[in-house]
Amino acid sequence: MTQRKGSPTPWSYTLIRLLFKFVLKIFYGTIVVENAHLIPETGRPCIVCANHSNSLTDALLLVTSIPSKKRNMLRLTAKATQFGHKTFTSWLIESAGTVPIKRRKDAADGSADNTDAMSKLVEALETGDAVCLFPEGMSRYHPTIAPLKTGVARLVSDVLSRNRDNSDFEISVLTCSITYMHRQHFRSDVLVTFHPAMTFRPKDNTELLAPVDYNNIRQLTARLQNVISSGTIDSPSWDLIRTAKLAARIYVPLGTRMSLGDYVRVIRSFLDAFKECQDIPGDTNSNNCQEATSDLVAHAKLCQDLKVYQDQLARWGIKDDRIRRPLPRHTILSRMTIRLAWSLALFTISLPGLLLWLPVFATTFYAVHNFKKTGPIFDTWDEIAQYKLIYGLMSGICVWWLTVFLTWPLAPLTFILVPAVMWMTLRWFEDAVSAFRAFTALRRLLRVGKATLKGMHERREDLHSRVMNLAVHSIGLPENPESFFVEAGGREKGRVKGRWDSTARYFSIKRRRKRDWNETLRLYDKVDYPEDAQVDL
Incomplete structure (x- = not known):
């Protein structure tokens, strides 16, 4: 050519x-x-x-x-x-x-x-x-x-x-x-x-x-x-995405120790299996059809049970990982103390830089808040990121140049120092939010009670067994996911490969170490979607 x-x-x-x-x-x-x-x-x-x-x-x-x-x-x-x-x-x-x-x-x-x-x-x-x-x-x-x-x-x-x-x-x-x-x-x-x-x-x-x-x-x-x-x-619905994500976390609870690509593909595998069982065939005369229908019924029941389990976790405001690995009460209390102290320390050192971020956050919030009023969720929410990017960029540039102007005698220094301070503030603020999110989750865990947590743990064990059966025997995923997906893939952005890498990444100035690909800068775990976004288009 x-x-x-x-x-x-x-x-x-x-x-x-x-x-x-x-x-x-x-x-x-x-x-x-x-x-x-x-x-x-x-x-x-x-x-x-x-x-x-x-x-x-x-x-x-x-x-x-x-x-x-x-x-x-x-x-x-x-x-x-x-x-x-x-x-x-x-x-x-x-x-x-x-x-x-x-x-x-x-x-x-x-x-x-x-x-x-x-x-x-x-x-x-x-x-x-x-x-x-x-x-x-x-x-x-x-x-x-x-x-x-x-x-x-x-x-x-x-x-x-x-x-x-x-x-x-x-x-x-x-x-x-x-x-x-x-x-x-x-x-x-x-x-x-x-x-x-x-x-x-x-x-x-x-x-x-x-x-x-x-x-x-x-x-x-x-x-x-x-x-x-x-x-x-x-997916045909947000509910199926929510359930498939939970199934993936139960099947391979590695967080960011597995690559983001593998995580998405595992979710997609469970999603495909759950989509198949949405319309169970009516003709079940042949033996093969009866066997296939039996599997689909079992998958549909698992999908429903996972939804009920996730609904309960959402009501309590905790993640599946808290049920998977039960903690003694004294361990919860000690971790709460550490997380609260660490979050307060990070919030404190972030305060000067947050003053620079405040106009940016206020501008984007105001712009997005007004934009949401212009139409239904399915026709406006796809542009929220665009609005945040553009308004955040413009307001951020204004803050930068205004700060340089107000410190004109030191302009060459503040020209470099302001964006550096804003970046490190964001880096510390993310860790502060993450630590406080862990503190609130542990506090909620204490309120649930031992007997209830024990019952939830037993329910999870049953779900784990059924999820593994679906993953290995029906979908064809590896039967040893916690070792397979750690070894698979290379060193991707945001991924941690082991305990030492995880600790070192925590103090990296480039990006914070995430425990879960589902994390956002929120004080809660984002698992739900707007109900009216399911409008049929």
Whole structure:
């Protein structure tokens, strides 16, 4: 294949990539990128397509996750209604060379002509660029991936058809699965998984050349959906996600000693098993069908029992780990004393820096609070992270420059010192919140009572046995998860590999040691989802 150079990188794109790489690393505790080596290099026409659950944040995440050494630029697309406004978001989108896409739902007459947009994308691909498309066609706060539109497949067909006489021409489709542990919460974690690129050539894929049978377009679209869905948590309901996460924690209670990628894939395995038992077949005449139905009934009963168990834990405000490893009363009291003292000490040293963070937190809270009033959860919550990122960035820059201005004689020092103090404050504040969260959980544990805890422990033992049976005999997961997943994977961001690494990471200035991939900067364990987010779309 003839190597193309690709379009030159605009200075604004370079600025945006550097700026938001910094901002995303502050907002999200850990961003793990898997399989970056699979990304086609600059000069090879490439369509990057991913699931779309977090509005503009998804695009920024892809821009910063693709190494500049692999691709100098990712040409983005965005809904046309975000262009032409006198806002920072609009400037951001336009400056990055983003192509506007019209949507039928935004037009008064329900029509949308994207001929010009598709032409620009085709030209960019023929130049050797990478373009980003979100084939769901929308971003919504929902637990499942929406049926994909056929735009990516049609674009592949158009490009191949235009270059049908070039035997060396090829175009790649790079699928990507984005998984947010909690997409809108400060200091939660994100997994970005790239899948092997699908490569298409005019001479090898004649079924996609014009005039094309639309069934071939649909088949390629379905293939894309299967690959993207397989790498993330895709569920028909929030309840199933909640239950699958609990099953994963019971099966392999390693926290961040296992990689984030493995954790997501284990959740996905349990989720698939629970989805199968939602619709038990009615015809049970054959022996094979009776056996399969019996297994599905058992899985459905386990799913229900796990939900009841998680509901009880949520009412008490404690985590499964407190039930798994019961603690004597004197140990609980001593740990409460240590956690409270440590959290107070960290809060104390964080106070000066928190004064700098206060305007940032207040601005983002006010902006998000007002934005939530503009629509229902499923239509607004997918943009919360975007609002927090942008308003946090702008208010943070204002605090930084205002502090430098007020300390003008010492400006060269405060120019460097202010962001350093703000970062270390965030680092200490995270540990302070974590310590206080542990203190409150231990306090709640004391209020439950020995007899009740013993009953819950026995219930958990039964659930553990049934979860292991499902994992090993039905799903095919390893029967020794606590050793298998410690050894699997490499040294990823946010992961701890042992006791010494865990202790050393606790005092790291780069990031705090997390015990659980489910953690956020909250005084409670985030396990529930808004009920009305389950609106059928």
